[in-house]
Amino acid sequence: MDDRILIGNKIDLEEIETELSVGSDQKPKIYVSQVLDEAEDGNCLAAMPIHEGKVVPLNINEEFFATFYTKNGLLRCKLVITERFKKGSLFLIKIEPLTELEKVQRREYFRLECNHPLEYRVLDEKEKSMLDEGIEYDADTIALEWEKANMLDLSGGGIRFVSPHKENKDSYIQVRFQIEEGERPLIVYAYAVILRSELNQNNMMLYSNRIMFLKMPKSIREKIVRFIFNAQRKRRLKELGLE
Secondary structure, three states: OOOOOOOOOEEEEEEOOOOOOOOOOOOOOEEEEEEEEEOOOOOEEEEOOEEOOEEOOOOOOOEEEEEEEEOOEEEEEEEEEEEEEEEOOEEEEEEEEOOOOEEEOHHHHOOEEEEEEEEEEEOOHHHHHHHHOOOOOOOOOOOOOOEEEEEEEEOOOEEEEEEOOOOOOOOEEEEEEEEEEOOEEEEEEEEEEEEEEEEOOOOOOOEEEEEEEEOOOHHHHHHHHHHHHHHHHHHHHHHOOOO
């Protein structure tokens, strides 16, 4: 268990959206849990969530975005439930992180709906290993093949986009897209992991992809967040007829 996580810390477990929920008004459910102990293998034991006085029986192998409320602030990762059992009167789940814990702020996950071009490429095993070791290719100086796609929403945590190709879940990719920094265009390069890639129900020639950023420098994430807030502000002013 990470040293920053302590027994008693609250956990929000957010459902990872499925194809059925994409584009609908239904928001992913968030279940409230709590860290109760450390398992023998070093993972966390947490309370099975309770909603309206009833235990919510989460399933083994079910994956969630988790936000831990700690004295060090909010820590977020993707995790999977590996076991569930009853101990005395308590219903417990064992949770295992699938990504590194990152310190976040709530505002980093506001989503901006958009329709912008995006390019991406899938990393091979060699480059994936290099990335895990902190070594990166210089994408501007090496001839790389990029796939064209279309970005549907953007947040400080990741992107939803459509492309003609189905990608493998948990694959590492690199994306590049343009945002505005003040009055200037800025090309953003970012690494990410594929959370899902499923046939788009509105266009059977495309696949909907949801990705989460990996190892993103704080300065780049802040620029994305600032761009999102500026774009939202401009939209509100336009709706009010003030721009």
